[in-house]
Amino acid sequence: MIVKAVRAVLLALVALFFLFPIFWVLLMSVMTNQDILRSPPSLIFEPTLENYVALISGQLDTSVGTLEVAYMRNLMNSLILGVGSVLLSLLLGVPAAYAFARFRFRLGENIAFTLLSFRFAPPLLVLLPLLFYFQQLGLYDTYFGLIWVYQLITLPLILWIVRGYFEDISEDIEHAYRLDGHSWLATFLRIAIPLARPGIAAAALLAFIFAWNNFIFALILGSSDVQPVTVGALAFITASGINYGQIAAALVLSVVPTLILALFAQRYLVEGLSLGAVKG
Amino acid sequence: MASLSLDKVSKIYGPRRQAGVLAVRDLTMRIDDGEIVGLLGSSGCGKTSTLRMIAGFESVTQGEIRIGDRRLNDLPPAQRGVAMAFEGYALYPPLRIEDNIAFGLLRARMPKAEVARKVADVARLLEIENILGSYPSTLSGGQQQRVSLARALVRGADLHLLDEPMSQLEPQLRAILRARIKDYLIEHKMTTVFVTHDQTEAIALADRIAIMEAGELQQLASPEDLKEKPANLFVASFVGEPPMNLFPAEVDSNNAIQVINRADEKAFSIDLDGAGDAAAQILHPGRKIHLGIRPHRIRVGPVGVNDGANAVARGMLLSNQWLGDQSHLGINVGGCFMIAVSDRDVALRTDEAVDVSLPFGALHVFDRDDERALLHGMSPAEA
Incomplete structure (x- = not known):
């Protein structure tokens, strides 16, 4: 008691x-x-x-x-950057995760680890060279450029989380489906992905939040045209003082999209965590 | 429905051009149309690798696999015409049981009415009618296994592969289903290869059994032949419960087999007079052999009772256990421990001397060096 x-x-x-x-x-x-x-x-x-x-x-x-202030524009930019980089990461990362989970190939582990190692280096280490590259390549201050560099954040995350989910799915279900007359690709799309869906959703959500919260890449590699809310909030620190009220309101607005996403994806997150119990 | 042939099939795991793990070596066998063959062996003997190569989940390192005249090696699993029941069941989680079973048939565009009839048939056979509407995650292991089996049986493919098909079932159900499944396979003339490590299951279900060990096929023969004519020492010791009594022995200059005990001393001898020409030819003096005899072919009686067997040895009864339907007798003959089985309750007391009869017809002789069978019941073993 x-x-x-x-x-x-x-x-x-x-x-x-x-x-x-x-x-x-x-x-x-x-x-x-x-x-x-x-x-x-x-x-x-x-x-x-x-x-x-x-x-x-x-x-x-x-x-x-x-x-x-262009705060609404910043909010829009955040959405574009977050959604864009997560979609690109899913497109690249889910098939790659499947390959790493199912096939043993030369240098496979090394490649996977290299991708993970992107997460080890502090962004500041690579920012300056990146800035020069971006200016040379015309990627500076573009959505594409930022989405590209955001892959450093989202791709390893999605790759490694989803790989774990694919490894948890019994290979035999895919084998059974192939014996029932389906191709390798159909098996991947119709069996592996749906079964890993909770994991993919959880990874995508996490990657989206990480992308949403990023500050340093957008601060250096873009102007206010493409900068997200994290950088945009800086505008409220003005010459005449700090506008705490507006900063707080900006924070509330910037939390709303991720909050809605998290509430929506909660079901998947819980499902994702209990996936191991279904195996029979 | 078709025949299956494997020609010198090998499987090596590991990177190319490096010494990998040899899982299957030079496996050659031919399985006739409608035949049921069991792959029997202990864990890691290569039986599951063989099954997966046939299904197309593992590449074939060397050799050739054919169904009928079709070469399978480079075909994707979908085009091989093979159905399989997986050890891990591998049911489709979002589908109800009846949809799971019907999945392959509907995919092959079989009319719905016929699919329903087939599903109902196989569900009755495997006693899963009451769970047809459930989802896989709500079922026990034994139920899921029967569904997996049903899904494979119902396909009517050229070849059916069953990986440990009954490992999760309760003993009583297993015994009933074995017989039913065998009838079903025969009735539908289904060519079947199944993997098991359970001898009883292999013997009950298979027309022929392939014994595998360390990646190599030891013998492919009917259950009777495996017991009566084991091809080598491994098969002799692996098949049968309790296992065959096996002793190292040597032929001496007096035309008798000297059986040697664990302390490397002579335990007892068997006079080869009257053993026949074949035995005389093969068992020349000085030849080192292994002598084998099945427990149920040994007769044990009180001292002095000679029932006309060719060889009698005197020993000491160590144990006498009545199991309800048979007696297991442990006997020490000159330092060799052997087990005899009798289907009667034997009225002999332990620690008493007994006479052990070893009829020529029950003796198996194996070469000590290459362990191949030489003689079965004093007739030459086929090469």
């Missing part, structure tokens, strides 16, 4: 610890800068939507005049 109560209290504390910042940001996004900076802070204030209005209209009123 006491153990139960203690456990409940501890869990509540943990939840509070992790959820409080989110709650605080939500509050801040509906406060004016004056309310936010009041000392001591108070929970009693007049909620306002002006932060959101400013973001959506793109007009940022500051003490020294009106500033243009």
Whole structure:
């Protein structure tokens, strides 16, 4: 009984610890800068939507005049970059993961490991040379260029997670399907992929969040035309001060797409985790 | 329905041009149309590799596999005309059981009514009628295995491959289904190759059994021949329960076989007078051999009772166990331990001297060096 109560209290504390910042940001996004900076802070204030209005209209009123912000454009850019790079990674990574899971070929493990090693190097290490390449190749400040470089983040993730799922699927099901008169390709598309679908969905979601959260690549390799929300939020640190209210509102807006995705994909995530139990 | 032939088939796992793991070596066998052949051997003997090569999941390193006149080596599995029941069942998870069984038939554009009839037939045969509407994930291992078997049997392919088809079934059901499946295979004239490590299953189901060991075919013969005419020492020791009694022995200058015990001493001897010309020719003095005799061919009686057997040795009864339908007797003859089986309850007490009769007709002789069979019941073993 006491153990139960203690456990409940501890869990509540943990939840509070992790959820409080989110709650605080939500509050801040509906406060004016004056309310936010009041000392001591108070929970009693007049909620306002002006932060959101400013973001959506793109007009940022500051003490020294009106500033243009392209936050909605940044949001769009984030979507384009995230969806684009995950789609490309799925297209390349799922067949590759299948190959690594099913076939033993020369240098196979080495290639897989090399792909994983992209995740080891800190991006800063390669950014400067990349910048020069990109300027030479005309990839600087293009969606394509950023989606390409985002493959460093999303491809290894998808490859390695999905490979594990393919390895968990009994090869015999694919064999049975082939004996029933289907080609290798049909087996891959109709048996392997559907059975690994929870894993693919989980990997894609994770890759999308990683891509969404990326900051440094877009900061260096693109201008504001293609930059995502992570970089766009910098615009609220202005010469006349930091607009905490707008930053908070921007944060809330930027979390919404991933939150919706995560809620939608929750079923797959749980299914993905329990896949091992189905094997019979 | 067709015959299957394997011609000097080898399988080596591992990278090309490097010494890999030899799984199957020079396997040659011919399986006739409508014949049921069991591949029997212990784990890692190459039986499953052989099955997978026939199905097309493993490449053939060397040699040729044919169904009828069609060479299979380079055909994809889909074009081989083979149906298979997998050891791991491999049912399609999103399909109900009846759809799982019907899948291959519908794919081959068989009319729906006929498919339904066939599925119902095979479901009755394997006692899975009550689960036709369920999904694979809700079934026990034994049920899934029967579904997998049903899916393979119903196909009516040129060749049916069954990998450990009954390993998960309860003993009673297994005994019933064995007989039913055999009837079904014969009735539909289905050429079948199955893999098992269960001798009883192999003997009950197969027309002929291929004994494999270390990647090589040891013998392909009917269950009776495997017992009565084992081709070599391995087959002799592998087939039969309890296993054949085997002792090293040597032919001495007095035309008798001296059986040697574990301490390398002479245990007892068998006089070869009257053993026949073939025996005289092969068992020349000084020849080193292994002598074998099946437990149920040894007769044990009280001292002094000679029932006319050619060779009698005196020993000590070590154990006498009545199993309800047969007796297992453990006897020590001059330091050689042998087991005899009698279908009666034998009224002999342990630690008493007994006489052991070893009729010539029951003796198997193997060469000590290359372990090939030389004589079965004093007639020459076929080469």
